Amino acid sequence: MSACRIGLIANHGKPGAAELVREIVAECERRALPLTLEAHTAQSIGAPATCSHDDLVRTSDLLLVLGGDGTILQVLHELCDEFRPILGINLGTLGFLTCVGAAAWRDAIEAIASGTYRLSERTLLDIEVVRDGQSLGRYIALNDAVISRGELSRLIKLNVIVDEANLSEYNADGLIVATPTGSTAYSLSAGGPVLTPNSGVFVVTPICPHVLTMRPVLVSDASHIEIIPSPREPDVFLTLDGQNSVRILAGDLIRITKAPQRLPLAMLPGMSFFEVLRQKLKWSGTAI
Incomplete structure (x- = not known):
């Protein structure tokens, strides 16, 4: 060999x-x-x-x-x-x-x-931003996709739909959708659970929610997650793994699914x- x-x-x-x-x-x-x-x-x-x-x-x-x-x-x-x-x-x-x-x-x-x-195969997020029915781009993330406020210190409203069922409208500083790999990153600091790499789920973690009963939610990694800022919401930002940032306008739609690719991490x-x-x-x- x-x-x-x-x-x-x-x-x-x-x-x-x-x-x-x-x-x-x-x-x-x-x-x-x-x-x-x-x-x-x-x-x-x-x-x-x-x-x-x-x-x-x-x-x-x-x-x-x-x-x-x-x-x-x-x-x-x-x-x-x-x-x-x-x-x-x-x-x-x-x-x-x-x-x-x-x-x-x-x-x-x-x-x-x-x-x-040995190789630990890690799940990736596939993120698509849609504006006026047109795809603005597709992105991947290993850790997380974070939707957060802009320069002003204020709450933002985000409606979250999982597999066509309404989960909730979050009134918070932002929202994290994390993979098991990303569960030990920003999501953990925001109160999310630690997930094993092969757990087969994503975690939806609100950042400083206004309603204190709103807790992190685990969803299957086969789920389709849609996040829609409130129509009255000023611009927010989508950040991917803390590396790339995309400006999100009122009315935009963020779709998140499991990516077809996986990242092999060597151990x-x-x-x-x-x-x-x-x-x-x-x-x-x-x-x-």
Whole structure:
């Protein structure tokens, strides 16, 4: 079996990123692993920038991403439909999407070299914005789609319909529709539950609802979710994974379904979601 072709992308703004890139390059050379550096990553260590982002994605079997969750999300939104397995090495703080911390990068390289890493297939959101009966565009998101107010500090009214049945009109700071992967991101901070990656549901989480009995709601990921701002509502914003923002006008319709594609996230062998959860949220099981 031929060696896995690795594409390396680093957030060169993170402390220690350049040095880690050099160490990984040296280790891959020692192991004779095919490694290609993304142009900006190459420049960060003074190497020739020979590979464009598109070429890197097209010619790699796996993308090794150095950074945090934000870096992985940024890479995802640049992939278009060329979804490659992503293995993340965390240079940030929390990092639910990353496989290992920077100190354990050799474990990641060993898993790649031996082919023992496993893939966790993650559900994606498919989001469509419709205006006057015409589609303005379709987008994907790994974590969440967030509908929120603009510059003014005020409540917004959003009518939510699930499978053609009216769920509620939310009067809140905003609304989050999150995947299981995104349940540990903004939704968790807004009081939503933690979902396992294979739970097969989305969570609809209001942000600071005016009616305190409005709680997060789980819906099947086979559901069709429609969100309609109140006709009297000034402009609001749709934000996808905290990366891209779309201005939503009164009368627009936001449709959210499960995307046909899935993102394969690479994990070390033997690592479970619950182990990651305990580590990241510091659940010790003992009294504080």
